[in-house]
Every structure is written in C-alpha cells, then in structure tokens.
Amino acid sequence: MADTLTPEAPIYQTDALIASDIDAYLDTHQHKTMLRFITCGSVDDGKSTLIGRLLYDSKMIFEDQLAALEADSKRVGTQGQEIDFALLVDGLAAEREQGITIDVAYRFFATEKRKFIVADTPGHEQYTRNMVTGASTADLAVILIDARKGVLVQTRRHSYLAHLIGIRNIVLAVNKMDLVDYDQAVYDGIVKDYAEFARSIGITDFTAMPISGFKGDNITGSSANTPWYKGPSLIEHLETVEVDTERLSARPFRMGVQWVNRPNLDFRGFSGLIGSGVIRPGDAVRVLPSGKTSTVKSIVTYDGDLEQAVAGQSVTLTMADEIDCSRGDVITIADAPTEVADQFESTIVWMDEAEMLPGRPYLMKIGTSTVTATITEPKYEVCVNTLVHQAAKTLALNGIGVCNISTDRAIPFEAYADNPDLGGFILIDRMTNRTVAAGMIHFALRRSQNIHWQATDITREHHAAMKNQTACVLWLTGLSGAGKSTIANIVEKKLAASGRHTFLLDGDNVRHGLNKDLGFTDADRVENIRRVGEVAKLMTDAGLIVITAFISPFRAEREMVRSMMQPGEFIEVHIDTPLAEAEKRDVKGLYKKARSGQLKNFTGIDSPYEAPENPEIRIDTAAMSAEDAADAIIAQLNAGWAYTI
Incomplete structure (x- = not known):
C-alpha cells in the first residue's frame, strides 16, 4: 500500500496517510475545474457499464465496494470471473433485476486534471423526463451507440434532447467494438450515419471515438485493438474539453x-x-x-x-x-443589461402524469424569481422520433412542444441558448406543488414590448362610489343540477330590488357567445373559466356586483379567478348538492346522456369535481329552497362583509 496520496491513488488508502498528505491532496482537488456530463443512448448500449469502468479505472471504488461488486457480478451471471461494471451504477433493485437503468444515477470521480460529475440517464422512452433532468446541468453528453446496432430511434431522441437542452459538447461513443472485432468499416459507417442525422437537427460538431466499456478500449488510453483510430481517449477528451463556465x-x-x-x-x-x-x-x-x-x-x-x-x-x-x-x-x-418582458415563445417538456392544461396558471421558477405563468395552446408538438411538427391541443407526459407563455409581471431573461440560468425554467402545479414541466425561453414576443398598460383618470373605486356600493364577485360553484343558476337569478333580483348595480354571468349563456368556440375537455373548461374571470374582473373595475353560476370544477381555476381580484372581492359560494340528488333532478337530461355514454367529460360522471375546501359561503340545497338559499347568501354578505348591499 502506498504511503503517500497522489491523485491516482485509490481512496481506500487514506487510512495510512498523515494529515498533511490529506490536506495536500484536498487542496489539489479543490482548484480543479468541474465537468458535468451525461451518458445517454438506447437500452443496452452500455451506459452504466461505461460509468462503472470510469469509476473503476479512476480508482474511486472502496475495497468493500469492489468485493461486493465481484460477488454481485457472479450472482447475476457475468461471464467468467469478469466484473459487471454496470452494477456500480444500477442502484435500484428493479434496475438490477431487469438489467436496465430507470432512475438518473449521479456519480463523482476525479483524475489528475479535472473533477467530474456524471449522470447515467435511462434509455427507455417513458423515462424521457428523467433524461431531461439529468441533462439540465450537463456541459457534455456522451451518446453511446452499440456497434452491432448502429443509430437507433433512442439515439436520435437523446441527441435531439441534448441539443434542445443546450449541450454543445457531444461525444459519439461507438461502444462494444470488441463484439464486432474492432472493425473500422463498421465504425466509419455508424459515424457517417450519425453525422447526417446530427446536421438535420443543428448539431454541427461532435467528437467520435470507438470504445469498449466492458474491455476498457480507448477509455483511459489508446487501445492496441484500434490502431486505425488516432483521436484522444474518452478520459483525455473529458479532461480538456471547454466547460460552460469558461464560455x-x-x-x-x-x-x-x-x-x-x-x-x-x-x-x-x-x-x-x-x-x-x-x-x-x-x-x-x-x-x-x-x-x-x-x-x-x-x-x-x-x-x-x-x-x-x-x-x-x-x-x-x-x-x-x-x-x-x-x-x-x-x-x-449597466451598459449591457438583459431584456425584460412578460410574454415569451418557449419549448416545454411536460413531465407530469396529468396533461398540460392551457390557460391554467402555474408557478414558474426562473433564475431566483418565482412568478405566476400561463401557457397557451401549443403551436405544435415535436415527435422526437421523427422530428415532425404535429398539431396538438395539449401536452401529455414526456411531450415536447413549442408554446407561448405569459407571466403576471415582467421578468429579466435571456434566451436559453445564450444563458441557461436566465432562460431555463420549471413549472409547478400551484395546488399539488409538483414540478410538472421544464422549459426553455426562445425570445420575447414583440407584443410584450409594444403593449403597455394605459392609465385612466376614473378609478375602479370611483366607479363603485358612483353606484354607492362595493364591487365584488359572488362565484357560485357546484355540480350540474345543484341549483346555481336558479339561486343566482334570485340573488340578482333581490339585489336589483334594493337598488344595487349587478350583472349575472351564467355558464350556459356565455357559451352562446364569448365561449362558443370551447368544448368540455379539461383544457377547454380551464379556458372557459379564465375568460369568465377576465370579464368578471372588468366588471368589478366598473364597480358592479358580479354574480356567476358555473360548475367551475377545478380548484386551481377558481383560485386563478380569486387572484385576479382585489383582496376580499372574490366570494366563493359552494352550492353543495350531493351527486345523487343532482342526478335525481336532472332537469336537462344531461346525467342520463352521460350515464349512457352519449355525453363525454361530464362533471361528476367521467370528469372530476373538486369541491371547495374553505368557501366563504356554503349552501346546502338539500336543506333549503332556492328562495331561502338566496336570502341566506345576502344575509351572510350583510353580516360578514362590508359590501353595504
């Protein structure tokens, strides 16, 4: 065992060193540059094996890990007595059992010249979001290709994603050359095929090399098995490539x-x-x-x-x-500031099981700021396998599309291609706090620079004072058949009789005009409520008491409308009627059609209703008539809110 620690010495030798040697070693490593890179490619291209080889050759394995690795290699049936390096990285039990990578595994190793963090990303299409996560902080991507199989669909997919994320350094590692007898013609053919594809997606430069992760050819040094290859080994290239921080x-x-x-x-x-x-x-x-x-x-x-x-x-x-x-x-x-805008064209990678809902507000984390953002219907979705642009209404899990996105206030930004910190963002569901998407800003929309808020002299407070009232929104929500429209109509009549200035927005009525282009999918329901919310906001600006009667099944959209209003102006009224009672009434025959399959996406049957958790007013229609319900709403307004109605 060595009695001094050099950058090449195994970590497990440190117990024999004096403190000064350790300090010298740590000081050496502290001032090295760091390269983050990912390995990606199709299933069984050898990504995990390659990383295991890098860890083994850089002596970043403890003695007990090495013993466990040798035992595991024998147990899972590795040929002969050789080590299965993939087991160093495939940490999940499911991965070891199936022989595939599912999760993103991060590993650290170092050489004399540089430190590295490598992410082993899964090859299966259904784990695209995992691959994007691993690539988001990488300076370089190692695209592995099985020499026996050539360029595959997943090769193209991961190359496209790496380029999309903004990785400029691409290594094409033609792996398992030992299984094709190190045939140069096979290697040259694969490089030619990949070069043609790479040009089609905008990759203008990449470094190709023939390797064998299992045998170690061209990993840490030149291999005698490929005398025709004159380029650097993989480690030599990783040690010298420029990192993004330098750029x-x-x-x-x-x-x-x-x-x-x-x-x-x-x-x-x-x-x-x-x-x-x-x-x-x-x-x-x-x-x-x-x-x-x-x-x-x-x-x-x-x-x-x-x-x-x-x-x-x-x-x-x-x-x-x-x-x-x-x-x-x-x-x-000061003399070269970044742009500031509130509307952008962006690429969105959807990462949630629930599909994207255009019009729904999400939290957007970009740089160090968090804002509220709304996504438009996608301009198109990219089929990563064929690179064809497809029409789309929404994005499902692992979907990639180009959308416009607007924020609730102007934010500093740069195009993601120029500065990932100020151009990359994530979207978070406001209700569940789940990260649902990752995005990359292309540019600000011109209208965000050309449209400005025009100040007016007559304020919303003046409008309300002229009517001797305080503006508010009475938002009645509940199942179809709960009695929302009936109760809302009675409330408006009673308010009008007392001299109040009101307007009733009814769910069916607005679909004859304002929202006649919308259907009843989840995405259309979100847009329906967004538009109604904007109209209600304008009406409160005019000083009106607005009464609405909408199923409005999703909490997120009701909260979106609440956020549009001034504090205290949005009054959520839950017309609480059990499904069985609402279905029993069925005055429009809608439940009957839904039960028979003639009416799709009907709330309460095959589309969910998310009841209010803490409404300002709750009305139990099973316990009172519509007339009594209206009186109860007005009484609670008089008792609990300063609306002077």
Whole structure:
C-alpha cells in the first residue's frame, strides 16, 4: 500500500496517510475545474457499464465496494470471473433485476486534471423526463451507440434532447467494438450515419471515438485493438474539453439575487451565483426589472474580499448607493443589461402524469424569481422520433412542444441558448406543488414590448362610489343540477330590488357567445373559466356586483379567478348538492346522456369535481329552497362583509 496520496491513488488508502498528505491532496482537488456530463443512448448500449469502468479505472471504488461488486457480478451471471461494471451504477433493485437503468444515477470521480460529475440517464422512452433532468446541468453528453446496432430511434431522441437542452459538447461513443472485432468499416459507417442525422437537427460538431466499456478500449488510453483510430481517449477528451463556465465568463455580467444579506445596520449586500460575465469593484451595474443603477463597492466572500469574480462563483456584492434590490432581481452590467418582458415563445417538456392544461396558471421558477405563468395552446408538438411538427391541443407526459407563455409581471431573461440560468425554467402545479414541466425561453414576443398598460383618470373605486356600493364577485360553484343558476337569478333580483348595480354571468349563456368556440375537455373548461374571470374582473373595475353560476370544477381555476381580484372581492359560494340528488333532478337530461355514454367529460360522471375546501359561503340545497338559499347568501354578505348591499 502506498504511503503517500497522489491523485491516482485509490481512496481506500487514506487510512495510512498523515494529515498533511490529506490536506495536500484536498487542496489539489479543490482548484480543479468541474465537468458535468451525461451518458445517454438506447437500452443496452452500455451506459452504466461505461460509468462503472470510469469509476473503476479512476480508482474511486472502496475495497468493500469492489468485493461486493465481484460477488454481485457472479450472482447475476457475468461471464467468467469478469466484473459487471454496470452494477456500480444500477442502484435500484428493479434496475438490477431487469438489467436496465430507470432512475438518473449521479456519480463523482476525479483524475489528475479535472473533477467530474456524471449522470447515467435511462434509455427507455417513458423515462424521457428523467433524461431531461439529468441533462439540465450537463456541459457534455456522451451518446453511446452499440456497434452491432448502429443509430437507433433512442439515439436520435437523446441527441435531439441534448441539443434542445443546450449541450454543445457531444461525444459519439461507438461502444462494444470488441463484439464486432474492432472493425473500422463498421465504425466509419455508424459515424457517417450519425453525422447526417446530427446536421438535420443543428448539431454541427461532435467528437467520435470507438470504445469498449466492458474491455476498457480507448477509455483511459489508446487501445492496441484500434490502431486505425488516432483521436484522444474518452478520459483525455473529458479532461480538456471547454466547460460552460469558461464560455459564460466571456458574456456580459449577470447575477440573480438569491438573498439580501443584512446581518446588521452597517452592512447590506446582495448574494447570488454569478451566471455569466466578470465583475470588479467600481463597475457600474443595473438592477432589473426596476432599472436602478449603482456601482459595485466590494465583492465579499467567506474567504475575504475579491478583486474580481467570474461566472460560477457565489459572492455578495455591496453597492455604493442605497438601491432597492430584492430576491428574484437580476444585477447586470449597466451598459449591457438583459431584456425584460412578460410574454415569451418557449419549448416545454411536460413531465407530469396529468396533461398540460392551457390557460391554467402555474408557478414558474426562473433564475431566483418565482412568478405566476400561463401557457397557451401549443403551436405544435415535436415527435422526437421523427422530428415532425404535429398539431396538438395539449401536452401529455414526456411531450415536447413549442408554446407561448405569459407571466403576471415582467421578468429579466435571456434566451436559453445564450444563458441557461436566465432562460431555463420549471413549472409547478400551484395546488399539488409538483414540478410538472421544464422549459426553455426562445425570445420575447414583440407584443410584450409594444403593449403597455394605459392609465385612466376614473378609478375602479370611483366607479363603485358612483353606484354607492362595493364591487365584488359572488362565484357560485357546484355540480350540474345543484341549483346555481336558479339561486343566482334570485340573488340578482333581490339585489336589483334594493337598488344595487349587478350583472349575472351564467355558464350556459356565455357559451352562446364569448365561449362558443370551447368544448368540455379539461383544457377547454380551464379556458372557459379564465375568460369568465377576465370579464368578471372588468366588471368589478366598473364597480358592479358580479354574480356567476358555473360548475367551475377545478380548484386551481377558481383560485386563478380569486387572484385576479382585489383582496376580499372574490366570494366563493359552494352550492353543495350531493351527486345523487343532482342526478335525481336532472332537469336537462344531461346525467342520463352521460350515464349512457352519449355525453363525454361530464362533471361528476367521467370528469372530476373538486369541491371547495374553505368557501366563504356554503349552501346546502338539500336543506333549503332556492328562495331561502338566496336570502341566506345576502344575509351572510350583510353580516360578514362590508359590501353595504
């Protein structure tokens, strides 16, 4: 066993070293650059085996791990006494049993020149979202191809996704060359086929190499089995390829503010990770979206102040002036600020079991900010297998489409191709808190720059005061047949009789005009409520008391309308009628049609109704008449809200 630790020495030798040797080793590794890369390709192309080989050859395996690996290799039936390197990475029991990768497995290893984090991504089509997750932080993609099979559908799929995510460094690793007797003609044919495909999707440059993950050919050094190959080994290429942080350092300065650092009254700084560019004390900067300007006073870190900081460093900037800056803002160089907009064209990768619902508001996390975003119907969906653009109303799990997206306020951004930090985002379901999609901004829509909010002199408060009332929205929700329209009509008559200015929006009525183009799919129901919400908002701006009667089956859309209104203006009224009672009434014969299969997507039968959890008013129609229900609603308004009706 060695008595000193070199970068090539196995980690398990550290118990024999003195502290100074360990400190020297750690200091050496601390100043190495980091390369993140992924391995991808079709099932059984050898991704896990390749990573296992890299870990083994870089001596990143403990002795007990090696013993367990040898035992597992014998148990799962590896030929002879050789090691099955894939077992180092396939950690899930299901993966070992099936011999496939399901989850994204991250592994760390290091060489004398560089540190690496590698993600082993699954090859199956149904795990596309896993592959996208692994690729989102990668600087390089190793596309593996089985030399016996050539370019396959999954090869094309993963190449397209890697290019879509913005990975510029592509390695084409033609694997299992030992199984084709290291035939150069086979290798050349595969490289030619891949080059033709790569050009068709915009990949203009890639590095090809013949390898054998199982035998170790061209992994850490040149192989005698491929004398005709004169290029670098895989490790040699990984050690020298340019990483994104080097490229981003050449771009204008951008830093998203993660935290306003205010430990005491004498210090105020803005902390974050530098996404691109270089910053120095004395540089003029601009804070977006506000546009306020100042000068960098100092660059503070845990280890002391810096003379300059570059992309990839986490720092705290102090300013020469007291300026308004908070989490989610972006600090840029003053003379080259980034764009600010609220509408974009984006590529969306849908990652949730429930399909995308255009018009539904989602939380959007981009950089360090979180905003509310709404997606339009897709312009088209991309069939990744054929690259054909297909018409689509929505996106299902693993679907990829180009959509317009709008946010509730203007945000600083850059195209994802230029700056992933300011162009990449995720979407989160507001009700379940699940991450449902990943997206990449292409550009801002021109209308986001050309359309501005026009201020008016007569305010919404003035409109309401002229009517001697406070505007509000009475939102009646419940199953079909619950009695919403009947109760809403009586409420309006009673309010009108008392001199109030009202307007009734009824679910059936708006579908004769405003929403005549919409059907009854989940996506159409979402858009139906979004439009009604916008109309109701305009009516409250006019000072009206708005009464609505809509099934509005989804909580998310009712919350969307609530968020459009001023605090306290949205009053949710649950017309609570059991399904059996509503179906018994069936005044329009709709339940009968739904039960017989003549009417699809009917709420309560084959489409869900999400009852309000905490409505402002609940009406039990099984216990009172419609007249009594209307009186109860008005009584509760008078008792609980300052609407002076």
